Amino acid sequence: MTTLHETIIPTKRVRRITVLISGSGSNLQALLDASNTPSLPNSQITHVLSSRSNAYGLTRAKTHTPPIPTSVCALKTFQNRNPGSTREDYDCEVARQIIESKPDLVVLAGWMHILSDKFLRILNGEIPPPGAPALPPPKVDSLPSGTEAIPSMKNLSLDDKEKPTSSSQEGDRLEKKEVEGKEETKEANKKTVELPSPPPTQQFPIPIINLHPALPGAFDGANAIGRAFDAFNNGEIEHTGVMVHRVVAEVDRGEPLIVRKVEIKKGDKLEDLEGRIHEVEHQIIVEGAKMVLEELDKEGRP
Template sequence: MSSSPRRITVLISGSGSNLQALIDALNTPALPNAQITLVLSNRKAAYGLTRAAKANLPIPTAYLALQPYLKQNPSKTRQDYDAEVAKIVLRSKPDLVVLAGWMHILSEGFLELLDRRKRVEGEDGLSVSEPIPVINLHPALPGQFDGASAIERAYEAFQKGEISKSGAMVHRVVKDVDRGEPIVVREVPFVTGESIEAYEARLHAVEHEIIVEATKKVLEEAKPSS
């Protein structure tokens, strides 16, 4: 194994509590010999950017949002935006990309540059020799509540008596939303009479554990970047 720290790039959109869990785990037994080399947000006001800047060793950050990008580049498309996100990610030379509350569905324009199906035009140095794994945290069980508002939809289903538990998972990112291979799955049962806020707090605590667990697991499997 390489003695160089394994390089992680994290994509966020909001408060960054899952990012904080990763930062806190760096170079502990939970996530040994690792560093976060970039935090990228698609929202300028995301508090996760502040968390990165305030880390013990400040973490470089970047920002790129879809609508401003399309406005500044009228001939470009959403696929072009996703390819631009991929280039920013690739410049950080990651061994692993973690989507930690990244509220934007990444298209093939992103994935095909990370998994080596397509080369980066005009920047040959960015093209990868080995596929770079991309993982995502999703607050639901596999196949249960894909896409947005999963927590609210699960809680509503519980209120209707349709389910007794939900949970969270970290899965590999594929073009189909939240349908990639699960890496770590954790069930979280509902409690009768519990508010959605209380359930959400319990769920987030689980998320903070499994995002670290899955990151360690995939890094152990992935080849170091060259």
């Protein structure tokens, strides 16, 4: 006879993923689209951290449903606001912001900085993160050059002030109000979809994976696609690839989790190869995240 204990299936906590980006965020978009679907079940992107304030990936996160919290930690800005700080100090600040987001998994999806050993030690739980740094907002003593102050209504002539509206203008006003009302409803609906709650306590080590557009041991570091393209044209290789790997101190040398070969065709332009690689990237970054989250479940991590 089946007991009550045997029939109850405990509800899994939705896993939280923090994604680090530096650019357009197409790989971030693949993760956003896959979250809480069979491709990446029981998971949600809960924070996006960018090394650039103008990265389009931030817009992808903010306009997602629900909107994803974002932050920016730019190296030069950090060093300018913290005189005497080092590159390692910057990495520690990135680690601090990651831990504040309370993730189960960190995914580097086009993050353009090499992370130091101290960063990894913080995310492994070996040493504590630093306290909040001195990052005051820039002082605004005056309006930016080329910006005009908003004039007072008292100083405007009748021609500058709002004039009586015609019936057509009134219709436009009502239509605008209706559109604004729909937008407010849309925003309210977004807010009703909540992000998953964090774990009671942060679990360590926090797994970190990276997407790299090359095969293991080939073309480590920056411009991997361009170097592979040149190597093919020089007759040195017949194909290239993409991998998702664990992050270690040695650049792109962590344990490969998923590896895919990518064909280079005779007559290809560089952009042809880039497009082919990006298609594979969008697939395996999701597969890699799913693999690591399944490992956490098997470990029984809360």
